[in-house]
Amino acid sequence: MSQPKEYTISDKTELEIGEGSFTAQEKNALQSVGVLSVKSYSSSGGVNKAYIDIEALARMAFEHDLLRSVASRVEIDILEAFRRSDENTLTTSEIASMTERPKSSISRALSQLVEKNKLTKVQAGVYRHP
Structure with a gap:
């Protein structure tokens, strides 16, 4: 069985993040699993600056795939x-x-x-x- 290809995101990777929203509960859940760290908020309550941990996001995707296999x-x-x-x-x-x-x-x-x-x-x- 071959190893899955690994992809790396670096400072040279161009990322595009679309607009969207999440509830306070979803924000808390993302923060609790280490995916999201909000660095600053706008005066209107939006997020100005956030950090997304790619490793934690990959782990969450794996767990989601696992959930689909057991539920x-x-x-x-x-x-x-x-x-x-x-x-x-x-x-x-x-x-x-x-x-x-x-x-x-x-x-x-x-x-x-x-x-x-x-x-x-x-x-x-x-x-x-x-």
Whole structure:
């Protein structure tokens, strides 16, 4: 089996970063895994200067690939719905609407996520992400 090709980003590498936004929760998550370090903010609340650790980003991509191999696509979509939501408690119907998946598929995957301790069942049809 051949070794994967390694790519290096140096001061000669031209990078282009598109505009975008992330929630405070996403910023905190990126900072907690060492991918993002915000150096300065603008007066309007935007980021003026940030540092992105390429090694940490590569590690995060590897972990994401690993997640896809051990979780179903529906489970990943559900966890993404919680990540995108301002609420940490959602109903089965809300999740089905956010993921555009049938409630029956959502219900099965929610049960699996509760068994895996990724979600807590609050009451029938209501789930919380820690």
